[in-house]
Amino acid sequence: MKSLDDLKKIKERAQAMTELREGKEDVRIVVGMGTCGIAAGARDTLAAIMDEINARSLRHVVVTQAGCIGMCESEPIVDVIRQGEPKVTYGRVTPDKARQIIASHVVNGQVVGNFVISLK
Amino acid sequence: MEFYRSHVLVCGGSPCVAAGCRAVRVEIERLVREQGLDREVRVVETGCLGPCDQGPIVVVYPEGTVYHRVNMGAAREIVAEHLVKGRPVTRLQYAGELPSVSTADDKRTDYFQIQKRIVLENVGLIDPESIEEYIARDGYLALGTALTNLRPADVIETVKRSGLRGRGGAAFPSGAKLEFTARTESDQKYIICNADEGEPGTFKDRLILEGDPHKVIEGMIIMGYAVGATHGYIYIRGEYYISIERIERAIRQARWLGLLGANLFGSGFNFDIEVKKGAGAYVCGEETALIESIEGKRGIPRRKPPYPGTSGLWGKPTVVNNVETIANIPPIILNGADWYRGFGTSTSPGTKVFTLTGNVNNRGLIEVPMGITLREVIYGIGGGIPDGRSFKMAQTGGTAGGCLAEAHLDMPMDYESMQSAGSALGSGALLIIDDSHCIVDVACSLLHFFAHESCGQCTPCREGTTRLVQIFDKLRQFRATQADLDLAMELATVMLRSSLCALGQSVVVPLGTIMQHFEGEIQAHLHGKCSVGLCHGACDCAEGRPAENV
Numbered sequence: 001m002k003s004l005d006d007l008k009k010i011k012e013r014a015q016a017m018t019e020l021r022e023g024k025e026d027v028r029i030v031v032g033m034g035t036c037g038i039a040a041g042a043r044d045t046l047a048a049i050m051d052e053i054n055a056r057s058l059r060h061v062v063v064t065q066a067g068c069i070g071m072c073e074s075e076p077i078v079d080v081i082r083q084g085e086p087k088v089t090y091g092r093v094t095p096d097k098a099r100q101i102i103a104s105h106v107v108n109g110q111v112v113g114n115f116v117i118s119l120k
Numbered sequence: 121m122e123f124y125r126s127h128v129l130v131c132g133g134s135p136c137v138a139a140g141c142r143a144v145r146v147e148i149e150r151l152v153r154e155q156g157l158d159r160e161v162r163v164v165e166t167g168c169l170g171p172c173d174q175g176p177i178v179v180v181y182p183e184g185t186v187y188h189r190v191n192m193g194a195a196r197e198i199v200a201e202h203l204v205k206g207r208p209v210t211r212l213q214y215a216g217e218l219p220s221v222s223t224a225d226d227k228r229t230d231y232f233q234i235q236k237r238i239v240l241e242n243v244g245l246i247d248p249e250s251i252e253e254y255i256a257r258d259g260y261l262a263l264g265t266a267l268t269n270l271r272p273a274d275v276i277e278t279v280k281r282s283g284l285r286g287r288g289g290a291a292f293p294s295g296a297k298l299e300f301t302a303r304t305e306s307d308q309k310y311i312i313c314n315a316d317e318g319e320p321g322t323f324k325d326r327l328i329l330e331g332d333p334h335k336v337i338e339g340m341i342i343m344g345y346a347v348g349a350t351h352g353y354i355y356i357r358g359e360y361y362i363s364i365e366r367i368e369r370a371i372r373q374a375r376w377l378g379l380l381g382a383n384l385f386g387s388g389f390n391f392d393i394e395v396k397k398g399a400g401a402y403v404c405g406e407e408t409a410l411i412e413s414i415e416g417k418r419g420i421p422r423r424k425p426p427y428p429g430t431s432g433l434w435g436k437p438t439v440v441n442n443v444e445t446i447a448n449i450p451p452i453i454l455n456g457a458d459w460y461r462g463f464g465t466s467t468s469p470g471t472k473v474f475t476l477t478g479n480v481n482n483r484g485l486i487e488v489p490m491g492i493t494l495r496e497v498i499y500g501i502g503g504g505i506p507d508g509r510s511f512k513m514a515q516t517g518g519t520a521g522g523c524l525a526e527a528h529l530d531m532p533m534d535y536e537s538m539q540s541a542g543s544a545l546g547s548g549a550l551l552i553i554d555d556s557h558c559i560v561d562v563a564c565s566l567l568h569f570f571a572h573e574s575c576g577q578c579t580p581c582r583e584g585t586t587r588l589v590q591i592f593d594k595l596r597q598f599r600a601t602q603a604d605l606d607l608a609m610e611l612a613t614v615m616l617r618s619s620l621c622a623l624g625q626s627v628v629v630p631l632g633t634i635m636q637h638f639e640g641e642i643q644a645h646l647h648g649k650c651s652v653g654l655c656h657g658a659c660d661c662a663e664g665r666p667a668e669n670v
């Protein structure tokens with residue numbers, strides 16, 4: 001350790017490890033993981049989301065799961081909630097679509113209109 | 121750094137380890153791998169989460185869901201339901217709240233706002249075996265700031281202004297202690313962290329070291345810089361296996377990152393730390409006996425003065441501080457003295473860590489602002505007295521602390537109020553006793569402890585503790601007279617005045633408070649009455665032998 005800057009570099013790298021436990025959250029992504037969701041491929045969708053977050057080193061993003069919400073034909077269903085903005089629900093989210101949603105909505109705040117099934 | 125959508129924290133404090141948390145963690149790890157979730161879910165063994173008799177405790181983030189008494193079956197259910205399907209298992213959830221758990225949608229009740237975590241800010245939240253997680257939470261930033269921007273005198277000034285006082289029992293002002301040693305000229309000085317923690321019922325230092333070892337290391341280095349010491353010792357109870365393992369690992373990690381060793385932060389300041397294991401004698405927690413023990417001699421107290429601050433280890437100026445005192449140093453340096461004075465009372469600033477034990481519903485590790493009342497601790501955090509019984513007494517500060525009665529429930533817990541009630545905040549044990557216990561029995565047990573732990577070097581303590589045991593065993597057998605009780609108080613007073621160390625000197629604290637606050641019950645024993653029905657004519661002392669032969 002030669003300087004405060006050296007310490008800051010380690011801190012920046014390490015912060016991703018503890019932030020999840022500190023309640024820091026800018027965007028929440030909820031993936032439907034009911035039996036219907038899993039059957040429709042939600043596991044692969046979730047994996048793609050995780051991968052994209054990792055590749056882009058996104059911070060303060062929380063990924064959680066939910067059960068069936070009664071729209072089984074639209075699974076896999078993914079909600080994106082940016083702090084202070086309405087919840088956007090996307091349907092039939094394939095891994096590819098999931099990557100687009102991250103790039104456009106999560107990172108840049110641009111809702112991907114043609115995948116949306118509800119807004120509230 | 122890999123992103124995980126979920127973190128599963130399994131308590132790894134000693135009480136939870138005893139409850140089987142290690143096996144639970146291994147099982148959760150195995151199931152997570154089996155479900156193919158090991159790149160999504162991170163399993164972490166963390167420090168004590170607080171409610172020690174609810175273990176094993178598991179917390180799942182980002183939800184902050186707390187599960188308690190998790191066994192193998194529960195572990196399987198949590199993985200299958202919560203981690204795979206995102207459905208928290210309500211049935212297994214802990215109804216209480218944990219001060220370390222905060223989530224984005226925090227709706228905590230006021231009860232838990234009374235806990236304030238400074239010393240324990242990372243305990244139960246980080247992986248104590250990861251220096252990176254400590255650094256992520258601003259670890260070593262106080263040290264870096266001190267070494268690059270502050271002079272040693274500035275560090276001492278900040279500690280002085282913070283009003284921090286020793287948390288090991290004697291409550292000596294910590295800034296003044298640093299100043300004495302800083303001012304003493306010497307080619308070599310030492311910093312000693314007192315982690316002997318011999319006070320029965322106290323295990324806070326153990327859980328601080330287990331849960332956040334780097335905070336203690338960082339505090340010691342800052343203190344070394346302040347007084348000009350380059351070497352530190354951590355004197356730790358030998359049976360604190362997990363603490364020893366974690367602190368030794370933390371020292372290796374700090375050396376590896378250049379946070380211990382030569383030329384720290386390019387400042388030219390060097391510091392290193394060594395761990396010394398104690399063999400479990402209560403008196404070795406006394407600072408000069410501790411120093412003798414490190415020097416390889418028999419652990420008996422030295423005559424004072426000189427005090428360690430001017431002549432301590434190997435005759436060199438030495439600062440000895442308690443684990444909790446040291447753990448307060450990094451936050452004080454980082455946030456400033458005014459910030460620290462914002463907690464607690466004006467004369468007793470900051471927080472105090474307690475181990476809440478005995479007859480309360482929620483036992484465990486707590487940190488509260490100074491000045492909180494006993495009632496808030498017992499009925500708020502502690503959840504009251506179990507089994508429909510009522511409060512009888514609280515002993516604050518361990519065996520050497522005072523015994524308080526119902527009249528003291530609304531007294532603020534700070535140094536001054538405690539002293540005015542004849543007690544002391546002490547080291548941090550808070551023993552709650554309900555009305556099924558007899559005060560004479562409590563006194564006997566305390567006195568037996570002192571007699572057992574007296575090192576035998578000075579006569580007042582060696583003989584005094586033995587005689588006190590005899591008198592109180594007699595009282596328990598309804599054979600004592602008022603003259604015996606008067607003699608007991610006289611003995612305790614002589615011990616206060618003439619014992620070589622605070623072991624003998626402090627027997628008067630529990631004894632005096634018992635005699636004063638529970639006078640009626642003591643008197644009844646002179647007349648063959650024990651209101652609880654515990655004492656009777658025959659001898660039932662711990663050793664099981666007639667009192668005269670003790």
Ligand SMILES: Cc1cc2nc3c(=O)[nH]c(=O)nc-3n(C[C@H](O)[C@H](O)[C@H](O)COP(=O)(O)O)c2cc1C
Nearest residue numbers: 286287288314317318405406407441442445622623
């Ligand atoms: C018999 C006896 C046992 C003690 N045990 C401890 C102990 O286990 N831990 C501790 O920090 N202080 C203990 N002390 C107090 C130490 O002598 C010393 O006051 C303390 O370590 C100073 O640190 P502080 O200023 O941070 O409180 C004990 C004192 C006596 C007389």
